[in-house]
Every structure is written in structure tokens, then in C-alpha cells.
Amino acid sequence: MTTSDPDIVIVGAGAAGIGASRRLSSRGHSITILEQLPRAGGRAWTYATSAGPVDLGCGWLHSADRNPWTRIAAELGFTVDRRITAWGEQFKNLGFSGKDRAAARNAFAQWNEEIRNNPPASDCAADAIDPNSSWTPYLQALSGYISGEELEHISVRDYVAYDDASTDNNWRVPDGYGQLITSALPSDAELRLGTTLESLDLSEQKIVLQTSAGTIRTRAVIFTVSSNVLAGGAINLPSVLDPWRQAASLLPLGNNEKLYLEILDGGPFEDETHVLGNPRDNTTGAYYIRPFGKPVLECFLGGAGARACSATGGEAAFDHAINELAGLFGSDVRKYLKPLAASNWAGTPSIGGGYSHALPGHADARLQLAQSFDDRIFFAGEATHTTDFSTAHGAYESGQRAADEAMAALLVPVETSGVNRR
Structure with a gap:
């Protein structure tokens, strides 16, 4: 089937896609957002658990004093917690002396x-x-x-x-950063969840998108998919976009995962405290205990630790985390800890990892990836931001930038923009 023809199609409903949609919606453009996942938010995901909501993706408003999500939180009525957190501290010097x-x-x-x-x-x-x-x-x-x-x-x-x-102001949203981000989606944007973009054709006057739900024709497309997805072969793109695939391959996603343990009644765990599992092990977890007083313990894993988590699976990863905590607090703590929730960003096909880093010698790939093609294809996402990559606010700002570029291009008559098209 053939669907309606929106002014602009946004591929991806994460922070960048939402940033783009907010800008476009405020200017009166019709928008369709394609999202492969059954939910909006991308790498921002506030997940409901029996112990309260937890952020399986981004959880900190980094550089919060200049972070646009801080302003949006106020506009939408979300509370922002501005207290200095315990990140970087070691509760009672356990296993890591002063x-x-x-x-x-x-x-x-x-x-x-x-x-x-x-x-x-x-x-x-x-x-x-x-x-x-x-x-x-x-x-x-x-x-x-x-x-x-x-x-x-x-x-x-x-x-x-x-x-x-970056600044030293790292704040939090008690109701969930992911919840804030998805709540910012404009109500007039057409959001198509569970919809995969299969191919893109540039040979006609309008761009032709083949999706799992039918065909869409549009004048402009804003890609906000992750660098790993863009560099991969899941979407059939014309060869003229190979330079963008190459740039994305130089900005791969690292590995970051989160585990949440429920804290049962009792135990030695105090509100708003933190420990590093083993400072002499590069696979160690960083544990934030009872954030906002909730009966949960967050284990943050990066690099080798996150890869090990993905390779061994959830049960083994939880066992490793509990073993590290038992090594610090004593074996008796095992009876107070229960696996609650875990991310799997590396294993999510429409994402494929944590957040981007530039390979040595390739910092300029961010600028290359952010360039538009033929005033028709535009690129956004945290990987396209030259200073605030790896963050939800960098993604948001890149979406707004791409939206501005797309709107400027739409003002140019089709027959005079880009190459001749049949």
C-alpha cells in the first residue's frame, strides 16, 4: 500500500528525532516518524518495575545548566533534582581506600x-x-x-x-529521563512504531521510502539512526550515500549496559551512595545505591564490562554484580538483592550499542556525518554533534539543526535544487 506523503520523514524516534519533530511541528510542517522499536525514546528508556521506574538508557542530564532538556522539563512539569550526587565516591571506603x-x-x-x-x-x-x-x-x-x-x-x-x-552540573529527573524525552514528542507528529525502513530511492522527484508498513513519498528525510545502524546493511541505501556510511563506521557505538537489582528489606545499603566494584579490574561495575531512596541498586557497565555482560547473558551478569557487591559488603548481602531489570543495547538491532566515540585520527568524521546530501537527506543523532556526542542533549540539538537545514531546503523549488531528477 501507499501511505500519505508528509513534508518530511524522520527515521528514528529517539532524542534526535524528537528534537527534529519539535522544531518542524512548531513551523507547521507535516511529519511522519518511523521507529522500528515498539516504543519511542531510542536509547532513552524509562522502564517500569515493581520497585519504581528506572532508566535503562540515559539517566543523567549532563551539563545540565546548559542542557535543553532542563528547560523542557520545566515546560512539561517534570521535577529536576539538582543535588550533587555520590558518583565517584566510595561508600565507607569499601575496597577502595582513601x-x-x-x-x-x-x-x-x-x-x-x-x-x-x-x-x-x-x-x-x-x-x-x-x-x-x-x-x-x-x-x-x-x-x-x-x-x-x-x-x-x-x-x-x-x-x-x-x-x-562539558560542565560539572549533572542533574537527574526522578520520574525518569526517558519519560521526559518521550513526553516531549509533539502531539501532531505522526509516529509509526514497529515500522522498519527497508530501502530508500532517490531516482524520482520525491524520495521513495519502502517500509515494513508500505511506501512513503516525501521531499526530505532526516536520519537519526545510530552510527552502527547507518554503517551496517540493514537499510538498503543508494551508493551515493556510501560516504555517510563510511563516516558512521568511524564513529562506532561503544558498549554500555545497566543492571538493576531490587533491594529487599534490610541490608547495609544506604540512600544515595556509590561504590566501584573493583578499581583494579577494567570490567568492574559502578554501583549507585538507592537513588532517590528507591529500593534499587543500579550497576553501570562500560567497555569490557558491558561486552562481558552481553556475551554471558543476564543471569551471569547479575551473578557477577552480586559477587562484586558481596566482596565489598560481605556475603550476607546476597539475601537482600534480587535481579530486577537489565538493558541489552548491544543486542537491540535498531541500535547496536551504547553511544558513539571517534576512532583515533577520525574526530572530523562527526562533521562529515552531519553534512546533508543534495538538500534532500539530512543527518542527526548524537554521533553528529562535535562536542556533546554521547548525550541526549547533543542528540536533541542535532535534530533541531537538521530540521532547520531541511526547512531551508524546502524553500528552494524542486527543479532548481540539487541534481536534475526525472
Whole structure:
């Protein structure tokens, strides 16, 4: 069947797609959003559990003082918690003494100083590690949390661009960051959930999209899919878009997963506390305990730890997390912990991982990926942002940027824009 012909089709209903749709809707354009998942939000997902809502995807309003989601939260009536969190602290110094924490932080500070004052010619973040440091596993664990990948795969230029632009204000939404993001979707946007884009044809005057639910013809398309999806072969794209696929392949998604454990009555766990499982193991989890006083414990995994979680499966991953916690709090804590929920971003075909990082020597791929094609195809998503990649606000801003580009292109008569088309 053939569906209606909207002004613009947005592929992906995550933060970037919602950002684009809000801009376009405010200007009166008809929009269709295609989303392969049965829900909106993409990598923002507030999941309902018996212990309360938890964010399986993004959970922190990073650089919250300049984050557009902070303003949107106020507009939509969401509470934003601005308290300083326990992230980076170690509850009662369990397994990570104050002396060791100071030494580990010093190693991280030295690495940061090295990449700024004497960046390696290779642009490879691992080449700035002090070879004599005993804290390399700690640095690799941090890289996993920050970038989703070990330092051998991280561009120094890319990392510094993000770090220099970010602020220390990291706030939270008690009702869920994912809930905030999906609540911002404009009511007049046509959202088609569970709809896969199969192919795109540029040979006609209008762009022809073949989807799992039929054919759509439109003047402009905004892609907000993840870099892994764009670089892969799931969508049949014309060869003229190969340079965008190549750019996306240089900005792969790292690995980041979350596990949530329900805290049963009792136990040694206190509200708003945090521990690192094993600072000398690059696969370790970072555990945030009783956020907002909820009876849950969040385990955040990055890089090697997230890959191990995906490879072994949920049960083994929960066992590993509980073992790490038992090593800190004592074996008796096992009876207070119950597996509750887990993400599987690497195993979600329409996403394929956590968030993007530039490979060494390829920070400029973000600019390349953000370029439009022929005033018809536009690209957004966190991977296209040069400083706020890996964040929901970077994705949102990229969606607004792509929407502005698409609207400007729509003002140009078809017969004078781009190449001649039959």
C-alpha cells in the first residue's frame, strides 16, 4: 500500500528525532516518524518495575545548566533534582581506600594533563597512559563508562572536545529521563512504531521510502539512526550515500549496559551512595545505591564490562554484580538483592550499542556525518554533534539543526535544487 506523503520523514524516534519533530511541528510542517522499536525514546528508556521506574538508557542530564532538556522539563512539569550526587565516591571506603582513591584520581589527572599538553601524534588515547602506572585498569574502566570503549579505540581530539565543553552540573529527573524525552514528542507528529525502513530511492522527484508498513513519498528525510545502524546493511541505501556510511563506521557505538537489582528489606545499603566494584579490574561495575531512596541498586557497565555482560547473558551478569557487591559488603548481602531489570543495547538491532566515540585520527568524521546530501537527506543523532556526542542533549540539538537545514531546503523549488531528477 501507499501511505500519505508528509513534508518530511524522520527515521528514528529517539532524542534526535524528537528534537527534529519539535522544531518542524512548531513551523507547521507535516511529519511522519518511523521507529522500528515498539516504543519511542531510542536509547532513552524509562522502564517500569515493581520497585519504581528506572532508566535503562540515559539517566543523567549532563551539563545540565546548559542542557535543553532542563528547560523542557520545566515546560512539561517534570521535577529536576539538582543535588550533587555520590558518583565517584566510595561508600565507607569499601575496597577502595582513601589513599588508593587519591592515587587513582592522580593517575587520571596526569593522563588528562598529558593529552592536553603533549597529545600523542597517533591521536590514540591509550598512547598517553604512563606505562609505569598501576592504575591502567582503573583508567580503562573510566574510559568504558565515559566512552563505552577502551582507550586504544578513543580519539584524543574527540575526547578533549567533549570534556572541554562539558560542565560539572549533572542533574537527574526522578520520574525518569526517558519519560521526559518521550513526553516531549509533539502531539501532531505522526509516529509509526514497529515500522522498519527497508530501502530508500532517490531516482524520482520525491524520495521513495519502502517500509515494513508500505511506501512513503516525501521531499526530505532526516536520519537519526545510530552510527552502527547507518554503517551496517540493514537499510538498503543508494551508493551515493556510501560516504555517510563510511563516516558512521568511524564513529562506532561503544558498549554500555545497566543492571538493576531490587533491594529487599534490610541490608547495609544506604540512600544515595556509590561504590566501584573493583578499581583494579577494567570490567568492574559502578554501583549507585538507592537513588532517590528507591529500593534499587543500579550497576553501570562500560567497555569490557558491558561486552562481558552481553556475551554471558543476564543471569551471569547479575551473578557477577552480586559477587562484586558481596566482596565489598560481605556475603550476607546476597539475601537482600534480587535481579530486577537489565538493558541489552548491544543486542537491540535498531541500535547496536551504547553511544558513539571517534576512532583515533577520525574526530572530523562527526562533521562529515552531519553534512546533508543534495538538500534532500539530512543527518542527526548524537554521533553528529562535535562536542556533546554521547548525550541526549547533543542528540536533541542535532535534530533541531537538521530540521532547520531541511526547512531551508524546502524553500528552494524542486527543479532548481540539487541534481536534475526525472
